[in-house]
Each structure stands twice: as C-alpha cells, then as structure tokens.
Amino acid sequence: xxxxxxxxxxxxxxxxxxxxxxxxxxxxxxxxxxxxxxxxxxxxxxxxxxxxxxxxxxxxxxxxxxxxxxxxxxxxxxxxxxxxxxxxxxxxxxxxxxxxxxxxxxxxxxxxxxxxxxxxxxxxxxxxxxxxxxxxxxxxxxxxxxxxxxxxxxxxxxxxxxxxxxxxxxxxxxxxxxxxxxxxxxxxxxxxxxxxxxxxxxxxxxxxxxxxxxxxxxxxxxxxxxxxxxxxxxxxxxxxxxxxxxxxxxxxxxxxxxxxxxxxxxxxxxxxxxxxxxxxxxxxxxxxxxxxxxxxxxxxxxxxxxxxxxxxxxxxxxxxxxxxxxxxxxxxxxxxxxxxxxxxxxxxxxxx
Numbered sequence: 242x243x244x245x246x247x248x249x250x251x252x253x254x255x256x257x258x259x260x261x262x263x264x265x266x267x268x269x270x271x272x273x274x275x276x277x278x279x280x281x282x283x284x285x286x287x288x289x290x291x292x293x294x295x296x297x298x299x300x301x302x303x304x305x306x307x308x309x310x311x312x313x314x315x316x317x318x319x320x321x322x323x324x325x326x327x328x329x330x331x332x333x334x335x336x337x338x339x340x341x342x343x344x345x346x347x348x349x350x351x352x353x354x355x356x357x358x359x360x361x362x363x364x365x366x367x368x369x370x371x372x373x374x375x376x377x378x379x380x381x382x383x384x385x386x387x388x389x390x391x392x393x394x395x396x397x398x399x400x401x402x403x404x405x406x407x408x409x410x411x412x413x414x415x416x417x418x419x420x421x422x423x424x425x426x427x428x429x430x431x432x433x434x435x436x437x438x439x440x441x442x443x444x445x446x447x448x449x450x451x452x453x454x455x456x457x458x459x460x461x462x463x464x465x466x467x468x469x470x471x472x473x474x475x476x477x478x479x480x481x482x483x484x485x486x487x488x489x490x491x492x493x494x495x496x497x498x499x500x501x502x503x504x505x506x507x508x509x510x511x512x513x514x515x516x517x518x519x520x521x522x523x524x525x526x527x528x529x530x531x532x533x534x535x536x537x538x539x540x541x542x543x544x545x546x547x548x549x550x551x552x553x554x555x556x557x558x559x560x561x562x563x564x565x566x567x568x569x570x571x572x573x574x575x576x577x578x579x580x581x582x583x584x585x586x587x588x589x590x591x592x593x
Contacts, residue, residue: 360387385416415442
C-alpha cells in the first residue's frame with residue numbers, strides 16, 4: 242500500500258494517489274484543509290507520543306536502569322507502570338542480559354494487575370522462547386494459577402457463587418497446566434501448591450458433573466443422568482461427589498425399572514456411604530417424589546403461573562417382553578407367515 246500527494250502551487254487543489262494491491266486510486270481535493278489534517282495527524286502520532294515517552298523514561302539509558310525502575314514500580318504496586326517499563330526494556334534491549342528475566346517477571350505483574358489473559362499469554366510465550374530456562378517451572382505454575390483464579394471469579398469474593406455450577410472450561414485448563422508442571426518438574430518448589438489446587442479443581446469438576454446429572458434427572462432424561470453419574474464414579478474416585486453419583490445411578494435405575502441394577506447401586510451406597518442424605522434412618526433409599534416438568538404457561542410467565550412439578554411413577558407400568566423394535570419385527574414375521582399360501586411357498590413367492 243502506497244500514498245502519494247501531488248501539489249500545485251498555483252492551484253487550490255491537490256491530487257491524492259493511493260496504490261493498493263497494484264491498483265491506483267486518485268482523489269482530487271482541496272489543498273489547505275488536507276494539509277491541516279495531515280499535519281495534525283502526524284503531530285499526534287509522532288511528536289506528542291515521543292515527548293510523552295521521553296518524559297516517562299527520562300534518565301534511563303542502560304538496560305539495568307530500566308530493570309531497576311520496573312522492580313521499584315512493581316514493589317510499590319504500580320503495576321501499570323511496571324508493565325510499560327518491562328515492555329520498553331524488551332523493545333530496546335531484546336537480546337540483553339535482563340531480557341529473559343523481564344519476560345518472566347512481567348507474567349507476575351500481569352497477574353497482580355488482574356490481567357489474567359495477558360498473564361497466561363506471557364507465560365506461554367516464555368515457555369516457548371526459553372524451554373531450558375531455570376524459571377520455566379514458574380511459568381507453568383503462573384499459567385495454571387491465572388486460569389485457577391479466573392475460574393474462581395472476582396464476584397465470588399463478594400457474592401456466594403457456587404463455582405461448581407459455572408462453566409468448567411478454565412478449571413480444566415488450570416488442571417491441565419498444573420498436571421504438566423508436576424509431570425515435567427515434580428521437584429519444583431511450586432509442585433506442592435499445584436498439587437493441592439489440583440485436588441480442589443478435581444472436586445469441583447466432579448460436582449459439576451453431578452449438577453448436570455441432577456439437571457437431566459429432574460427433566461426425566463434418565464439415560465443421560467445415568468451416563469453422567471457413571472462418569473463421575475469411574476473417573477473421579479476419591480472425591481466427595483462419588484457418593485452423589487452412586488445415588489443418582491440408583492434413582493435412574495429405579496426410574497427406568499431396572500430394579501436389579503438399582504439394588505446393586507443401593508448396596509454399594511449403603512456399604513461405602515451409610516451417612517449419605519439419600520439413605521433414610523431405616524436404611525431405605527429416599528427417592529425424589531417430584532420431577533421438574535415445566536409447562537408452557539410456567540415457562541412464558543417465568544414461574545409466576547402454572548406448575549413445575551409432577552410425580553411420575555418409578556418405571557413404566559407395562560414393560561414389553563423384548564425391546565420395542567424386536568416386538569415389531571416378530572409381529573411382522575407372524576403376520577407374513579400367516580398370510581402366505583402353499584403355492585407362494587413352493588414357487589418362492591412367484592405365484593400365489
């Protein structure tokens with residue numbers, strides 16, 4: 242892309258020629274307003290910015306001076322200023338002896354400034370550029386910590402928000418980052434804290450699956466609820482949510498009429514979690530008596546009118562001897578055999 246301005250001294254007009262991708266576009270306009278606009282634009286972009294930057298970093302000439310200034314700003318919690326100084330240091334001395342240190346320290350400054358996305362990006366950049374650096378384990382830790390804090394959210398400090406009911410995307414990313422740290426650097430000084438945070442994240446991820454299973458259960462999607470509960474029992478052993486998963490499995494089996502499997506799940510629940518809230522004082526399983534079934538009136542009135550609860554039976558009152566499709570196939574076969582004559586059979590269906 243090119244820009245060329247042709248001026249005529251004896252004419253109030255000028256021609257602006259713009260070349261884009263080999264194409265030429267000429268615009269004829271008045272000279273003096275254009276010159277005024279160009280002057281103001283160049284002044285704002287160049288001279289003023291340079292003066293402001295010169296004032297900010299006045300007296301700094303060496304790489305070490307920039308680094309010391311950034312440290313002072315970070316210690317005084319002037320994180321915006323520290324970010325600008327670290328960026329200026331890297332742009333002026335990209336191959337200096339403080340360049341790598343500035344790149345890792347700006348991760349912490351971004352994190353303290355609550356710019357978690359920038360902290361993750363800076364940590365990931367440091368890992369790619371300096372895979373053999375002695376501080377690369379810290380970059381992995383800070384990357385996971387930024388996702389961990391974003392998963393918790395700022396509002397959770399002031400409002401009673403259940404993190405297990407939120408989107409688990411950041412929690413999974415944080416768990417993966419901490420797992421990579423433990424796999425690559427098991428002896429890192431940050432490994433113990435990362436391991437403790439992974440336990441918390443794993444419990445939250447398991448409870449999230451239970452919330453989804455309960456949602457399906459309340460809407461009579463029993464197969465989907467059963468699959469989610471089985472996933473928790475199989476993949477999150479050792480978490481408190483396993484007991485809730487077994488309870489959801491037992492109720493789903495009862496709703497589906499699979500009483501033998503329900504008895505197996507109930508025996509497992511009694512044996513391992515006798516104090517679970519779904520086990521009554523007499524040892525019997527306490528099943529839900531109400532299932533969410535929002536009517537159209539309830540939905541459009543935002544719950545002000547209509548009803549939202551029903552009391553369905555635990556299973557269909559009449560169950561087919563085989564699967565429904567198998568009964569249809571058998572019935573069609575019986576009708577077909579009854580309707581064929583001997584002539585049709587002997588002639589392989591050609592006659593009769």
